[in-house]
Amino acid sequence: MDREAPDSGHTAPTGSRYRDIITEIDAMFDDELEEAVVGLKKSLDAQNTKLLMLIAEYDRRRISSTEYELSTTAWLKFRCRMSATEASGTVKTARALAEMPDIAGQAIAGNVVPSAVKLLARTRDAHSEQFAEDETMFADISTYLDPGDLRRAVSYWVQQVDYPSALDDVESLRRGRRFYFNQSYRGMWAATGDVDPESGHIISTALHSLTDPANLDGEDTRSAPQRNADALTDICQFFLNHNDSVETSGGEKPHITVTVDYRILSRELQRLPEIDGVAIDPETLRRLTCDAGIIPMVLGSGSEVLDVGRKTRTIPAAIRRALDQRDGGCTWKGCTAPASWTDAHHIVHWADGGETALHNLVLLCRRHHTATHEGKSPPDR
Secondary structure (H helix, E strand, C coil): CCCCCCCCCCCCHHHHHHHHHHHHHHCCCHHHHHHHHHHHHHHHHHHHHHHHHHHHHHHHCCHHHHHHCCCHHHHHHHHCCCCHHHHHHHHHHHHHHCCCHHHHHHHHCCCCCHHHHHHHHHHHHHCHHHHHHHHHHHHHHCCCCCHHHHHHHHHHHHHHHCHHHHHHHHHHHHHCCEEEEEECCCCCEEEEEECCHHHHHHHHHHHHHHHCHHHCCCCCCCCHHHHHHHHHHHHHHHHHHCCCCCCCECCECCCCCCCCCHHHHCCCCCCCCEECCEECCHHHHHHHHHHCCCCCCCCCCCCCCCECCCCCCCCCHHHHHHHHHHHCECCCCCCCCEHHHEEEEECCCHHHCCCCEHHHEEEEEHHHHHHHHCCCCCCCC
8 A cells, every 4th residue: 555655745645646637637628538438437347247257257166165164245245345235246147147158248348337237147047048048139239228228128028938927026026115214313304215116106206296397496496305305295294284185186186197008908918017117017007097087177066165164274175176277376476386386375364264265265385375474475566
């Protein structure tokens, strides 16, 4: 290790090397910098493959067992400071890669990214005989498909060669769902977990409806994670404020869009339906489509109760739908927040005798709802 000479008064060589690299980078033209990034990434991918090949040979020779009485996984944890999960996965990938010469050849040239190597290795382990027949094809497409498209291609392939296994994989995603929500000593709450494709798409759609940058105030200085946190809070607050109609959001059920071949629904085609490019259980799709359709809305009809007087301060679904139709969004002058971002505000507060009726209600976004209760008014023009 390089060390600073005693009493030299100079920066350690490691710091000098860092400054040299920064100076070299600063001197690059834009096209040189771009090529350097792409070239180094390709080189790193190739080196990652070489590492896997070395580990595969080390494992084949059983050196760790003979010399140290350790498995290759345990040796990697000890000598290479890998976590147990990383070490185990690396050994599995290395062993599989040793049986995939076509893919290894492309990967050692830096043409296949590490995540693709891992995906193909897992696929080969699960379907070794069928994979061997199609390895040349996978070696080709893995050089130009991005990770998401390659995952979909592998999913389609597995569905054709082993449909029951593909279905079991989808069902295992559902079984693996979990969510942890705990408060730290500082009072902050930490959330971690995994959700299946259907649940994830629902959550993502709900959050995106409140965080789409195109609909945000131009002066909004919140970071994207902060907007996500605020959106989740708003969604939960809406649920609590409307717990007499928990299945509705803004007057109708939250929904997702699924495009699917009718033959899948009718079981004529062995192909899994998808949500956002991720395969889902066919029975899940059939459950989602049980109540799918277009629901017409007629305001003011005999079946729509648009005035509940003083019975309750919460806003029934019928009145909320009518408010959305009438106001279209936040009514604060100059605000363009859509109806899905708004609360229903009593002009004359319910506690002061105001009725829960259309004539006493307006839509206000959270920011302007707060401002109204603080006594502030919109600009005159």
